[in-house]
Amino acid sequence: MSTETELKLALAPDAIRALRRHPLVTAAEKLGNAQTLVNTYFDTPALALHKARIAVRTRKQGATWLQTVKCAANAVGGLSSRPEWEQPYRDEFDFSSVDATAVRQRLEALAGQIQPVFTTTFKRETRRLTPSPEVEILMMIDQGHIQAGDGRDPISELELELVRGSAQDLFDLAGTLAERVPLMPTDRSKAERGYRLFLGTPDAPRQAAKSTVHPRQSPLDAFRALAFDGLQQWQENTLGALVHDDPEYVHQLRVALRRLRSLIRLFRPALPDSFVERWSEVLRDTAADLGDTRNFDVLLDDILAPADPAPLMPDELLTPLREHAIAVRDTARKAARARLTHADHGQRILGFSADIHRLSNDALTAAADLTTFARLQLNALRKRARKRFASGDSLDPEQLHELRVSLKQLRYGLEFFRPLFDTKALKQYLGGVRQAQTDLGYLNDVATARTLMLDWLDHTPPLSAPTHFLIGWHAQQYARTRRRVVLEIETLLTGKTPWRAGR
Template identity: 40%
Template sequence: MSTEIELKLQLKPDAAGRLADHPLLAGIAPQKQRLLNTYYDTPQLDLHARRIAVRLRKKGWQWLCTVKSAEPASGGLALRSEWEAPATPGEIAFDHVEAGDLHDFLEQRRPRLEPVFTTDFQRQVREVPFGESRIELAVDRGWIESRGRRTRICEIELELLSGRIEDIFGLTRQLQADLDLHPAIASKAERGYELFLDLPPAPFRARPAAIDEGMTPVEAFRAIALGCLEHFQRNEAGLCAGGAAEYIHQARVALRRLRSAIKLFAPVLPADFVATYGRTWQTLAGALGDARNWDVLLEETLPPIAAAFPGCRDTRRLRKEAARRAKAARKAIRKLLAVGEYPRLLLEFTAAVYALGDTLPLTLSGFAHDRLAAHARRARKLAARHAELSPEERHRMRICFKKLRYAVEFFAPLLPARRLKPYLAALGQLQDELGMINDHVTAQALIAEVLDHPPGAPIHGWIAGRHALLIDELPESLETWLAQRAPWR
């Protein structure tokens, strides 16, 4: 078995020719190959469910059978386990797969394996010395095909043959300075399955945190932060296409979780990392927040108002203006994602996360207990005073509970499920109610931007009434949460 450390970059077709003229590649003649690959799975897609890829590859006159795991990628970087051995055309064998459980899993399903998609592409390969490393730079151009459908391949893969992972990022920085290269996270296998299943694009939700008790706090932060980055990147295409409001919501949640993770783990992170990357995402997060506010007004707040005041000219005016503002906010997001600094930020953040080292002798379980307890104490202090809180303090309480929920979700793999489930359910209900209260406060402000009505106007009165009802319901949800036993105790 080998561990494949690979950085994938999207490449525009017109940039592929200019890549060969880059000074870093001067004098390095490429090896040219045509690679024809067939990927296999069972009719029930058992391998896909386990995030495993099995392929037969024709490389010149040689045939290879490859098995790959498919750990999630972030910032374009993927670390995958790989087993590869010579093969006979049309025959799949797993003798070279050393991992016993995986070998048995594959052998049990081998009789039912069938082709699901193919990739056919030309590859130009250069071995580039950089820093203390040898890096294989491959330019792939061709197609993925399945069931009469196909999609283009045009990408760069940088694979670390020997040396340091930092050098992959260093080489990419220098290439990005001259070429439009965007970190990509979808492997050819993942794209092939999407084509086979004819899956329409859909918003992507956060995966559970991939941490365990054997990790150090910094290792856990690395897994959580890169998971948040993956969450954002997998919604990026929907943002750029001006897609459904849920893309904006999920992208916003991803950045909120990322910024919360940086603050949560700040005691074990370098101060300059926290200062830099705690602020770096603010502009993009602000643009997403603006778009989300108009979306909520349009899709959640206005429909019941329109039902309460049928035929009201103000509601029609509000809907029209809110739609215009939401469209403008989406355009602002696309502009931010189109600037050259954005793909460089993805790369730099990923590089900085991988460069983090451990300096404090802390166990992850002890660190998690201390941080969760501190977050819960702050939330309890505000909850105890809920009846006397001002709107600003109630907003602060909402933020406090949101950070607590993210922290509990991050550390969930370390916590007993029996107590975790009811605790998260109570916390989620409370956060939802506080979120709706905040949505009404935000709606009042947005409506005031559009309409010049006095605060006592009917629409404002309707929102104020709903707001008051939610505040009346809040004590019950607070009591339910306060009654839960903290799962980290």
């Protein structure tokens, strides 16, 4: 058995020429001519191997046939490490060399049932890079496609496989390449993409994963696990936003960035100051790069769409405002997509992943009790929100926004630490925080839309009538929601907490 450690990077087809011209690539040893690889993946009709997270494939490489067995990879930030067994293939499967007993027994039991499921066909260029005498890395550029039935999906990837050195050397090399070439880490293997194509599983925006922290972890170990979850949400929604028009990809990308910023703030006592300062700033700037696309989507879907001028006003009253908002939104989307394709976006994801891998416990943080740490941090978040909750009637839109940010940070903290206090009381409390945040979100959306529309009037006076109608249409709901949310928040921020000691 060997262990394959590689860093997988998505590579736009029009960026391959720039990659080949990179000084590190031109100086690298070219290992033969490009080869066409034809891989066939096998499984049972019920996909028993896929469910067991085992991949079985044959590969035709020139006149040579190989059989490969791979087990599930632990993939984060594009970096994966997995056991694999490779040997010559002679017209039938032979699993005797698989030295993991449970894997071999499962394969032998299913050998009579396995059949072709999908194929990957791609041209591979291979180069050997030796950044230092202690480091050897194979660089593979793959271009081709995945085929499953009538379905077809393109392949354009760069794989960096570690021969000698450490995983950090892969990140260092990728970071240097990404200075000139737009590269994006991806955790989806060709096999995973093939199964998705075979099953007809559509792409969908990636939402935040449920927390899996446990009391035996140190605060730093818990941070690392939660940060990798956030990193995957950031990665997958970035890749999705580049090929899909669904605005939810950009929304979930922004959610990932907000959650990561809140996570760093929450775990600040367990993190190096340099890490906190660097990534708080980078994540904030990355969110700002996406512009106001989300604000325009909300204006169209949540503020404009529900409003109905009839019967007192003509149906077409809001049409000029809607058309203007769509035009501005489309321009903002185009700018956001351009930012995502820029090389520095991939660099940021690579850098964040590398820095998380680099974090290590010192004696103090390793000995810290995670549950105690969580209580202290949740108390601090609640106290901060309580300070921002002044007298209900005096809260202006800006203060309501600040209160919303505080409650959002409290909500994220509760979600991060929920497995440590998984009680009915905490579930109810978290539900109350989410509802209050939803109500505050509506108030903020109306206030933001109002500002946007009034700004447009400076340049487009004909929008005055629909703008003032829309603001007036939402006025009553705004007032009712504001009164209700003040009562909701007062209940949440006073009295006992469900994460106190003894619970």
